[in-house]
Amino acid sequence: MSDSDSSDEGQCFGFSYKAAVGSDISADAVSESEEEKQEEESGESPHPLRSPRHLQTSEWPWSPVLQLHEEKKFTEKNGALYQLGPELKEIDFFSLFFHPELFELLSTETNKYAHQQISGRADTKWYPTTAEEIKAFLGIHIYMSIVSLPSYKMYWSNDSLFGSFPIKDLMTRDRFEKMLQYYHINDNTTNPTRGHLGHDKLHNVRPVLDAVLEACRTVYFPHRENSIGEATTGFRGNICQNMEEQPCKRHIKIYTRADAHNGFVCEFQIYTGREQDTPELGLRDRIVKSLAAVLKKKNYLIYCDNFFTTQQLFQELYLDGIYACGAVRNNLSWPQELTNRFVAKQPQGYIKQLQCGILTATAWKDNKPLLLLSTYPNPTGTCTIFKKLRDSSILELKCPVVVADYNTH
Incomplete structure (x- = not known):
C-alpha cells in the first residue's frame, strides 16, 4: 500500500495500478471517542469515517459511495x-534467543530438582551438572532431531551398521539418561496447584x-x-x-x-x-x-484470515492506530450482494465494494469468490493481473489493490 498523499501511478507487487487519496480524517482515537459521545448527546449524525458502534453489525449502514481519507505515515x-557477519556460525544466531544466563538457570534448576528427588534416597550415579553440560545436552537433542534413529541408545552403539556418531564423545549414555531423569526448567513447588489462583499451565x-x-x-x-x-x-x-x-x-x-x-x-x-x-x-x-x-x-498494517476478522475488531484496531485487512467468513452479517452465494454467480473479474465508516467490504470473483474486510485509507485502488489459461492464452483481470496486497502477504 502506497504511503503517498496524492494521486499516484505505479506497480503493486508486479501489477500496474492507479490509486488516489483524498479527504482528511482525525488521527486521535481518544478525541474521536469524545467526539462520538458529544454527537450522541447532541443528536448529530456520526462522523462519516467512523462506523456506528452502537448498532449490531447486521444493522450497519453499508454504502456504495467510497470515501477516501488521508493515510497516516509509517515511520x-x-x-x-544485530548484523551477523559471514565468519559467524549457526550457534551465534541461536545465542541471540538462548542467552548464556539461561543455561546457568537450567543447570541450577536441574540440580535443585535432582536434590529434591534424591533427598530421601541416594543416587550414586548422579553428580551436579553445569551450564556447559546443559548446553551439550540440548545440542544432543537438536542433533537427534536431525539425524533420526529408532532408539536413542543406538547413538552410542559400536555397531558399524549404525555408523559412528559424535554424541558419544560429548556424553556417555549413562550420563545422558541421568540428565533426562533430572532435567528441569522451573521449580514445581512455586506453582499453585491446578484450580487455584495463579496456577500456570x-x-x-x-x-x-x-x-x-x-x-x-x-x-x-x-x-x-x-x-x-x-x-x-x-x-x-x-x-x-x-x-x-x-x-x-x-x-x-x-x-x-x-x-x-x-x-x-x-x-x-x-x-x-x-x-x-x-x-x-x-x-x-x-x-x-x-x-x-x-x-x-x-500505523502498522495487520493481515489475518477469516478466523479473526470481525467488523467490531477492525474498527477498534483502527481507533488504536492500526490498519487491518482480512478474509471474511461467509456467515458474517453483511450485505447480500457481498455473500459467497451471490458473488459465485457473477462473471470472473466481478468487483463489488461497499463502505461503512472506516470499514470497506470487498468482493472479488476469480475462479472462486474472495471476500475481504479492510480499513485501507484508499479502497478504490485497482491493479491488473494476467493469468495464463490452459490453452496458453492470457486472461487480463481487473483486481482491487486490497486483494493483491492480501494475496501477497
Whole structure:
C-alpha cells in the first residue's frame, strides 16, 4: 500500500495500478471517542469515517459511495538489531534467543530438582551438572532431531551398521539418561496447584518461554505489514489439542504475529485451553489485540484470515492506530450482494465494494469468490493481473489493490 498523499501511478507487487487519496480524517482515537459521545448527546449524525458502534453489525449502514481519507505515515524502523557477519556460525544466531544466563538457570534448576528427588534416597550415579553440560545436552537433542534413529541408545552403539556418531564423545549414555531423569526448567513447588489462583499451565517451561519471547520482540523490528495467524507443533500433554482430521492429531496451538515479508515471528501466545470447560468469550479479539499491543499508534498494517476478522475488531484496531485487512467468513452479517452465494454467480473479474465508516467490504470473483474486510485509507485502488489459461492464452483481470496486497502477504 502506497504511503503517498496524492494521486499516484505505479506497480503493486508486479501489477500496474492507479490509486488516489483524498479527504482528511482525525488521527486521535481518544478525541474521536469524545467526539462520538458529544454527537450522541447532541443528536448529530456520526462522523462519516467512523462506523456506528452502537448498532449490531447486521444493522450497519453499508454504502456504495467510497470515501477516501488521508493515510497516516509509517515511520518505524525495520530490520535486524544485530548484523551477523559471514565468519559467524549457526550457534551465534541461536545465542541471540538462548542467552548464556539461561543455561546457568537450567543447570541450577536441574540440580535443585535432582536434590529434591534424591533427598530421601541416594543416587550414586548422579553428580551436579553445569551450564556447559546443559548446553551439550540440548545440542544432543537438536542433533537427534536431525539425524533420526529408532532408539536413542543406538547413538552410542559400536555397531558399524549404525555408523559412528559424535554424541558419544560429548556424553556417555549413562550420563545422558541421568540428565533426562533430572532435567528441569522451573521449580514445581512455586506453582499453585491446578484450580487455584495463579496456577500456570506453562510453569514447567515458563523461564525459557519468556526468554525466547523477549528475544523475538527485541532482536528484530518488523516491516509495516504484519500477519496474524495460527501455528501448531506436535505435543502430548494436558494442554494439547486433539484434531483427528489433521496429520498431527495431538498438538499445541500457537497464535503468532509475524513479519509478512519474511515470516519472522515477533510475538506469540500458546493456547492452553479453556478454564474448567468454560467457553472463552471474545477469544479472537483478545488474541489479536494482545499480539498487536506494541503496534498501537504506529500505523502498522495487520493481515489475518477469516478466523479473526470481525467488523467490531477492525474498527477498534483502527481507533488504536492500526490498519487491518482480512478474509471474511461467509456467515458474517453483511450485505447480500457481498455473500459467497451471490458473488459465485457473477462473471470472473466481478468487483463489488461497499463502505461503512472506516470499514470497506470487498468482493472479488476469480475462479472462486474472495471476500475481504479492510480499513485501507484508499479502497478504490485497482491493479491488473494476467493469468495464463490452459490453452496458453492470457486472461487480463481487473483486481482491487486490497486483494493483491492480501494475496501477497
